[in-house]
Amino acid sequence: xxxxxxxxxxxxxxxxxxxxxxxxxxxxxxxxxxxxxxxxxxxxxxxxxxxxxxxxxxxxxxxxxxxxxxxxxxxxxxxxxxxxxxxxxxxxxxxxxxxxxxxxxxxxxxxxxxxxxxxxxxxxxxxxxxxxxxxxxxxxxxxxxxxxxxxxxxxxxxxxxxxxxxxxxxxxxxxxxxxxxxxxxxx
Amino acid sequence: xxxxxxxxxxxxxxxxxxxxxxxxxxxxxxxxxxxxxxxxxxxxxxxxxxxxxxxxxxxxxxxxxxxxxxxxxxxxxxxxxxxxxxxxxxxxxxxxxxxxxxxxxxxxxxxxxxxxxxxxxxxxxxxxxxxxxxxxxxxxxxxxxxxxxxxxxxxxxxxxxxxxxxxxxxxxxxxxxxxxxxxxxxxxxxxxxxxxxxxxxxxxxxxxxxxxxxxxxxxxxxxxxxxxxxxxxxxxxxxxxxxxxxxxxxxxxxxxxxxxxxxx
Numbered sequence: 001x002x003x004x005x006x007x008x009x010x011x012x013x014x015x016x017x018x019x020x021x022x023x024x025x026x027x028x029x030x031x032x033x034x035x036x037x038x039x040x041x042x043x044x045x046x047x048x049x050x051x052x053x054x055x056x057x058x059x060x061x062x063x064x065x066x067x068x069x070x071x072x073x074x075x076x077x078x079x080x081x082x083x084x085x086x087x088x089x090x091x092x093x094x095x096x097x098x099x100x101x102x103x104x105x106x107x108x109x110x111x112x113x114x115x116x117x118x119x120x121x122x123x124x125x126x127x128x129x130x131x132x133x134x135x136x137x138x139x140x141x142x143x144x145x146x147x148x149x150x151x152x153x154x155x156x157x158x159x160x161x162x163x164x165x166x167x168x169x170x171x172x173x174x175x176x177x178x179x180x181x182x183x184x185x186x187x
Numbered sequence: 188x189x190x191x192x193x194x195x196x197x198x199x200x201x202x203x204x205x206x207x208x209x210x211x212x213x214x215x216x217x218x219x220x221x222x223x224x225x226x227x228x229x230x231x232x233x234x235x236x237x238x239x240x241x242x243x244x245x246x247x248x249x250x251x252x253x254x255x256x257x258x259x260x261x262x263x264x265x266x267x268x269x270x271x272x273x274x275x276x277x278x279x280x281x282x283x284x285x286x287x288x289x290x291x292x293x294x295x296x297x298x299x300x301x302x303x304x305x306x307x308x309x310x311x312x313x314x315x316x317x318x319x320x321x322x323x324x325x326x327x328x329x330x331x332x333x334x335x336x337x338x339x340x341x342x343x344x345x346x347x348x349x350x351x352x353x354x355x356x357x358x359x360x361x362x363x364x365x366x367x368x369x370x371x372x373x374x375x376x377x378x379x380x381x382x383x384x385x386x387x388x389x390x391x392x393x394x395x396x397x398x399x400x401x402x403x404x405x406x407x408x409x410x411x412x413x414x415x416x417x418x419x420x421x422x423x424x425x426x427x428x429x430x431x432x433x434x435x436x437x438x439x440x441x442x443x444x445x446x447x448x449x450x451x
Contacts (some may be wrong), residue, residue: 036251044244058245059254066253124241125234132238147232148239175200182231 017081021072032072036065039082042149043089049144050093050137051100052129060096064089083158086151090141090159097137131181139174146171195221203228340389341365341410347384347392353377354400358393358414365389367410375416376400 017038023031043064048057068088075084132140145151145159157167191199195218202210202225215222345364349357355377362369367389378400384392393404393412401418 033251037248040248041244045239045242048242049239054242054245058249062249062252062254065251069251069253124238128231128234128238143235144239147235148242178235179228179231182234183227 018077021075021077021081024069024072032069035068035081035085039085040065042082043085045148046086046089046141046144047093049132049148050090050097050140052097052133052140056096056100057093060093061089063096064092067092079158080155083155086145086149086155086159087161090145094137094141097140101137127182127185130185131178134181135174135178139177142167142171142174143178191221191224199225199228203232206233339366341367342388342390344386344388345384345392346386347382349380349382351379351381354380354396357382358396361389361392361396362412367412369412369414370407371414372416375402375414 017035020031020035024035040061044057044061047060047064048054051057051060064085068085075081132143135143141160142156145156146153151159153164153167153171156171157164160167160170162170198214199221202214206229211225214225218225343365347361347364349360352360355371355375357380358371359369365388380396380400382392382396384395387395390404393414396402397404397414397418402414402416403418405413405415407413
């Protein structure tokens with residue numbers, strides 16, 4: 001009974017999302033705007049966490065929602081719209097991060113030296129930023145989904161395309177790798 | 188240094204993530220030597236969460252503007268080129284393998300089947316003929332005997348020379364040259380053979396081959412032959428024989444012709 005009460009708000013949100021999806025597929029453009037506004041922040045956080053850059057994250061969010069808009073017909077409704085959206089967001093952001101990494105290799109050292117260092121926010125730990133920057137994008141995605149977007153392991157599993165146990169294992173390993181880098185930054 | 192067991196490791200991560208002071212006190216009382224370790228994990232988790240909370244999405248939320256770059260797939264020209272190159276390689280490799288693996292064509296490397304001009308029977312002279320007249324007794328190709336010209340194709344004498352040919356191909360070629368159709372029973376051995384026959388009919392050649400390679404030629408009528416990989420036990424030579432046996436042929440006796448000495 002208790003779990004039913006707890007699950008109710010999520011179920012309601014789920015139903016609302018499905019209704020918006022159906023309306024959009026029926027030709028109501030405003031319905032997509034509703035989904036966009038509802039999930040913009042969560043998707044931005046995912047993109048920002050994986051890409052480590054606010055401007056690139058803002059661009060990535062537009063690309064992610066464009067993809068979702070074009071391929072919403074493929075959403076099979078077996079999972080929540082939100083986790084399907086997060087999955088697109090994670091994949092697209094990881095793809096973009098890898099592409100950017102490839103481009104970064106071609107940047108000359110002189111340019112890199114001349115570029116201003118990103119200014120950390122006042123209330124953030126520079127060690128966390130440094131360790132996150134050294135992590136692989138896929139590991140960053142797991143930490144972002146769990147610690148920043150505060151998704152459950154089940155939701156993380158759906159968002160990265162694996163079951164809950166695999167998600168747990170991957171999260172554990174990502175956290176261990178982060179911890180190692182975090183401690184290295186402290187020395 | 189004490190090694191942290193997996194259970195303790197999980198417990199410390201759970202405590203670091205729950206931020207429960209009472210649980211922390213209990214842990215401290217039970218594992219005082221791990222308090223430092225737990226503290227560093229708590230700091231790390233707090234730092235991670237704080238980093239997430241510090242992130243703020245642009246406000247107000249920008250309006251949705253579909254981008255063209257989203258339609259851009261990851262398959263840039265280089266990747267596409269690679270895909271095509273791989274497909275080409277696979278295609279080429281498939282055909283090369285198929286070409287190399289395919290069996291050699293059965294066609295003989297050297298085949299000669301030619302008709303020998305018919306030689307009319309020469310009657311022995313009752314009286315010695317002068318030596319100088321002998322050449323006149325030998326007929327030439329320019330003057331064939333019309334009676335022999337009417338002989339069916341499978342009885343016409345011919346010269347056959349085959350090299351590096353499979354037995355089955357040779358049989359088919361010889362039968363075909365005699366205007367006969369041949370059916371070969373299953374289990375027929377098919378070694379490579381080299382044949383040289385001079386002035387023998389197709390039927391005689393097939394019968395001789397049957398003796399050499401242990402098969403029997405059966406006549407099925409209508410110029411159809413059946414080759415069975417069983418040696419002819421009658422000892423009298425081929426059971427086969429005249430493909431048009433129902434109709435008496437003047438040259439039937441040619442079926443029992445002995446192989447030419449040059450046959451191998």
